[in-house]
Each structure stands twice: as C-alpha cells, then as structure tokens.
Amino acid sequence: MKDIICKLLVIGAGPGGYVCAIRAGQLGLDTVIVEAARPGGTCLTVGCIPSKALIHAAGEFAKVSDMATGSDPLGISLTRPAIELGRTVEWKDGIVSRLTNGVAGLLKKAKVKQVDGWARFRDGKTVAVETETGVQVIRAETVVIATGSVPVELPFLPFGGPVISSTEALSLATVPDRLAVVGGGYIGLELGTAFAKLGSRVTIVEALPRLLAQYDAELTRPVMKRLAGLGVEVLTGAKAKGMSKKSDALIVEAQDGSEKKIAADRVLVTVGRRPAVESWGLEEIDLDRNGPFIRIDDQCRTSMRGVYAIGDVTGEPMLAHRAMAQGEMVAEIVAGERRGWDKRCIPAICFTDPEVVSAGLTPDEAKAAGRDVKVGLFPFSANGRAMTLQGEDGFVRIVARADNHLILGMQAVGQGVSELSAAFGLAIEMGARLEDVAGTIHAHPTLGEAVQEAALRALGHALHI
Template sequence: MKEISCKLLVIGAGPGGYVCAIRAGQLGIDTVVVEAGRLGGTCLNVGCIPSKAVIHAAEEFDKVVHMAGGESPLGISLAKPAIDLGKTVAWKDRIVGRLNNGVAGLFKKAGVKSIQGWAKFRDGKTVEVETETGTQLIHAETIVIATGSASVDLPPLPFGGNVITSTQALALDRVPEKLAVVGGGYIGLELGMAFARFGSAVTVVEALDRVLPLYDAELTRPVLKRLDALGVSVMTGAKAKGMSKKGDTLVVENGNGGEVRLPADKVLVTVGRKPLTEGWGIEELALDMDGRFIRIDETCRTSMRGIYAVGDVTGEPMLAHRAMAQGEMVAEIVAGHRRTWDKRCIPAICFTDPEVVSAGLSPEEARATGVEIKTGQFPFQANGRAMTMLGEDGFVRVVARADNHLVLGIQAVGQGVSELSAAFGLAIEMGARLEDIAGTIHAHPTQGEAFLEAAMKALGHALHI
C-alpha cells in the first residue's frame, strides 16, 4: 500500500473543495485533493454550468420558434425551426470538458496534487483512498471535508426507467413529448421551463401551496405568468404517489384528495438535495451534527481539531458560491491568516424565465427582526433598456431600515437580472445606505438603472415613475 503525507488534504473537488485547494497551493501549502468523479463536482459537471447551457439553448430555440410563427415584434421571420437535443447536449459537454481541464490546469499551476478515487477515513488524520491502481494511504495535518450533496429521491418514485434526476435530464438526447416535474423549487422550474421551450408538454407537481416557496409571492408572480404563457400546467398542494405499472403515467393525489393520472414520457424528480455524509467513514470520526449536516463554526471548523468542512455538506444555502467563499477562507486560515466568514449576504438566483434574484433580507424577513423598514420598488416597464430587450415584466426592490436607511436586502425579477446580483451583494456587504445607491451614477441605458430608481423611490423621489 502506497503512503503519502501532506499538510492539507481536501476530500471532494467541487466548488468548495477545488477553490480551497487552489488557494492553499497559492499560499505554499502542500495540498492533496481526492475526488471520486470529475474535477468540478456537481456544479460544474451536472449542475450549475450544464443546466445554464441547456437553459440558454432553450431560450434561443424559443425565440426562433416565435420568429417562425410570425410572432416576433422585431419583424424577424424564419423557416420552421427544429431542435437536435443530442447536438445541444454535445455542445454542453464540450463546455464542461473545457472547465474540467481548466480546474486541472489551475491545480498544476498552484502545485496541488490530485488523486482520483474514493476516500474513506481511518481516523482524524488518516484517509484511505481506493484508486484504479490500488489502495493509497494519506496522512494529513489538516483535512477539509467537501463531499457535497446528492439528489433526494422519493420512496414512491425511485430513480430508474422513466423516473430521472436533473443529471439525467441534462443528458437526454431527445425532447420528451410529455414531461412531469415533481417539485416546484428552482431546479424543477428552471429545467421544466427549458423543456417547455423545447416543445415538451410540461406539468409541475408541487406538494406545497405554491411554487418557488423560498421567494415571496410578489417576486414569483412574473414567473407564474410566464409558466402560463409557455403552457406549463402547475399543480400545487399535490403529491406524487408513484408510476403506473407500464411506467408511462404518473399518479398524483390532488389537493382535494382525488387521484389524477398524468401521462409522461419522463418524470423529473427535483424535491431537493441531501448532504453526502455516508460512504466516506464519518463513523470513524466524532463530528457534531446539525441534523443531517456537519456542524461548523464561523471559520468552518468542525468539532474535531484539524478537520474543517465546507459547502453543501454543512447546510443551507446549498449554493456553489457559498462553498467557494468557505473554501477560500479555510485555505487562508490553514496558512495562518486570521479570517472569518461573513454570511450577511449570499445572493440566491433562480434561472427561470424571468430570472429571480434575492440578496440579504426580504421585506418579511427584515420586519421579523423588529426594525421599522422602508422599501422602494421600480418596474422594468419604466426602464428603457428592458423595453429594448422585450423584458418589461419585472422589477427591482430595495429594503432598508427606516431610521438610518441602511440597506438590508435587494430583490429583483426580470430578464437577465442574475447579472445584477454582484451589485446587490456589494451594496449590502459594504454597508450601503439608500443615499449611497441613489448617489452612484448608473450608466444609461442599462437595467441597473432600476436599482438606482428603486433606492430613489424608497427615499421618496423616484424620477421615472
């Protein structure tokens, strides 16, 4: 059995793990990464990046379909379009491959050693890795657990056959004629809307009383309007009970206790994700847990000295950029720097049509803290740039303290608003007041002007409404 020693061992090369490793390498730390799959983890390989590629392809195809139907207000007309999903998926795979190679190149540049295999703890300082060439033993002074998460399955709908995960949905070689989506959260609606644009007849089944429950109703209203325009059927207060014997029909219990049978070529189950805490020897450690997640402090330390944890395995929000921020911080701590992780603002984005962004506190969350607030909201219907992109349905909203005008939260819904998330996060992180935003010159014509106008509206003097 081959044995090696290192200062830092990172288990998992997803966003949290690979960023931690790269930064540690940059700081001169002897670092080893163990990853069972491809570098980049779920986000790069089967999550964030490939899903956005497919979503973009669906958006482009939808535009062409409307042009072919003579519905384009731009005056553009085309012959009847068609979609070759196999080619779309191949294009998506090429993007993923480039990014995989990019991570490998960054490891090499930072002097990080990468081992492919399944890691399992022997104790708090020793990990055994099963590789293609045999077992390898790694002794490390410090270990970072970055094992990520996996799709949650439903007992009545085990994965297999026509019941698929989001990973499998992103690898389909043809568009299903009828698609049932179980789960009306952001993953379900992002992919459901994409396939609706490709031409699938989509039905969303959600157990709660509304879809996108993590966002307030005002933010999601434009998304619901678009779902209706795309012909997507939405069943709320409904529970998936299982598949028919033939496997081509989803049986659903509706809100009235009745049974509905939905013919479906594919059933996409997107009811959440669970931390990967099994299979890598957690039982050999004495880690404090927070429910299903590994408990950490404000520096991502676990209850065991010399062991850190970052990313999805540590709890909500399960977002790649949260994991990256944690991983970068841990690397600097291991290098001897003084760091803590400030989580006052982790922007959350839903890449539906239109997109939804939330940074900081919503109005309801802000009121729950006991402070008096004021809000300002500016519609994209009054924004020139949004009009020129046919993206008038949506708005930007700013939430601030009433006494000192400190910005507590910023939300937006609209075409392309994901790109405003950096400005929103920066404003909150830097402790901006409404006057700071209102006093910053925003370029014209841009959608970012709606951010300026929302702050001015909260101050009582919006110019364009």
C-alpha cells in the same frame, strides 16, 4: 503504495474543495485533493453550468420558434425550426470539458497533488483512497471535507427508467413529449421551463401551496405568468404517489384528495438535495451533526480538531458560491491567517424566465425581525433598456432601515437580472445606504438604472415613475 504525507488534505473537488486547494497551494501549503470523478463537482459537471447551457439553448429555440409563427414583434420570420438535442448536449459537454480541464490546470499550477479515487476515513488524520492501481493511504495534519450533495430520491419514485434526476435530464438525447416535474423549487422550475421552451408538455407537481416557496410571492408572480404563457400545467397542494403500472403516467393526489394520472414519458424528480455523507467512513471520526449535515462553527471547524467541512455537506444554503467562499477562508485559516465567516448576504438566483435574484432580507423578513423599513420598488416597464430587450415584466426592489437608510436587502425579477446580483451583494457587504446607491451614476440605457431608481423611490423621489 508509499503513504502520502501532507499539510492539508481536501476531500472532494467541487467548487468549495478545488477553491480551497488552489488557495492553499497559493499560500505555500503542501496540499492534496482527492476526487472520485472529474474536478468541478456537481455544479460544474452535472449542475449549475450544464443546466445554464440547456436553459440558454432552450431560450434561443423559443425565440426562433416564435419567429416561425409570424407573430414576432421584431418583424423577423423564418420557417419552422427544429432542435437536435443530441448536438445541444454535445455543445454543453464541450463547455463542461473545457472547465473541468481548466480546474485541473489551476490545481496543477498551484502545485496541488491530485489523487483520483474514493476516500474513506480511517481516523481524523488518515484516509485510504481506492484508486485504479490500488489503495493509497494519505496522512494529513488538517483535513477539509467537501463532499457536496446528491439528489433526494423518493422511495415511491426511485430513479431509473422514466424517473430521472436533474443529472439525467441534462443528458437526454431527445426532448420528451410529456414531462412531469415533481418539485416546484428552483431546479424543477429551471429545467421545467427549459423543456417547455423545447417543446415538451410540462406539468409541475408541488406539495406546497405555491411554487418557489423560498422567494416571496411578489418576486415569483412574473415567473408564474410566464409558465402559464408557455402552457405549463401547475398543480400545487398536490402529492406525487408513484408511477402507473405501465410506467407511462405519474399518479398524483390532488389538493381535494382525488387521484389523477399525469401522462408522462419522463418524470423529473427535483425535491431537493441531501449531503453526501455516506461511504466516506465518517463513522470512524463521529463528527457532530446538525440534522443530516456536518455541524460547523463560523470558521468551518467541525467537532474534531483539525477537521473542517465546507459547502453543501454543511447545510443550507446549498450554493456553489457559498462553498467557494468557505473554501478560500479555510485555506487562509490553515495558513495562519485570521478569518471568520461574517458575510452579510449570500445572493440566491433562480434562472427561470424571468430570472429571480435575492440578496439580504426581503421586506417580510425584515419586518419579522422587528425592523422598521423603507421599501423602494421600480418596475422594468419604466426602464428603456428592459423595453428594448422585451423584458418589461419585472422589477428591482430595495429594503432599507427607516432610521438610517442602511440597505438590508435587494431583490429583482426580470430578464438578465442575475447579473445584478454582484451589485446587490457589494452594496450590502459595503454597508451602503439608500443615498449611496441613489447618488451613484448608473449608465444609461441599462437595467442597472432600475437599481438607482429603486433607491430614489425609497427616498421618496424617483425620477422616472
């Protein structure tokens, strides 16, 4: 094949990679993107989007299941429902297909050349791509590494048979009767909650003292209450050791040192993700590392001139929206614009039941940084819209400097609070103060009123509590 020569080469078409390529194309850069699978990456094809589809389906099934018991507070009753998980997966796959086709169309619209295959570095400017028709050599002035991440595999619980990762969990044909989840982070809890709603008997095993350790205990308390209501068994301070000889149970070392077996048809391992840095020939260019991740500066430049890295391969937080923002920034830098990474916050969301969202500093983080703060918390039990949605268990919290009332962080837990993340991020990025949020008219009746009330409460004069 004839070598391809381009201005910008993007390796990986996940959220960071495809956004980088699209923006570069819009700016008139001769851009090539290489992807071995479908465009969209883990997030779109086997992560964020399909998991939210399953979570939604599980929530709908749980609603009608409650109605079938005759105890629904809305007065709705029906016969016992059933779910065909295969049809649910087909619906989920349809959404994924529409979105991956949409990304491919956007790349084409931006005049980005797409090469399907696995890229391997020969040097900092050249890669060889294994395609269906042979090896395609691509030479570029600038290269962006956007290879993403993959699930961490435990040596004593290798993937295969009853042991699955989140990827396999999202494509199961039937609901497992008994599901053991190893890892109490957001992935494990999102999927564990969904399968509990679908009818699985779920046990969550977490080595740390509590679940969702990345969020403070006040935020996660309503989530723990809901897990108990769903009948989910939670084992904290417990360590998974491996499968039983018959592969029908997970062996766990409990907090007191005793060993127990957890009967399980499937064992879902969600102990984190690691950067996808293998099999790309990165040893040929010897980039500086930050642990397992590629080290970058505030413009996503690596230790080699003309080579950038974005997204999960560069470290925490491993979030699609962080990768997208980095990808857009890098494209503009390559096009000659002055850009740098000066984000005040990157919202993080856990799509459990109820949902959890956090942007900026929590009260503990602010105090640990030596800040004197004001904290305003408004419960959804005093919000009319939350009551009508049967979502009264939760709150909105605002953290602000005590001296000038600059907002440092905003958090919430409750039904549908993920949609408040945009308002949280905007307030922090715009440098809003408590008075700005308190003085903004929030529509009634909405969950957003709790944001205004939290600001009012931090100022000492909440109106509805």
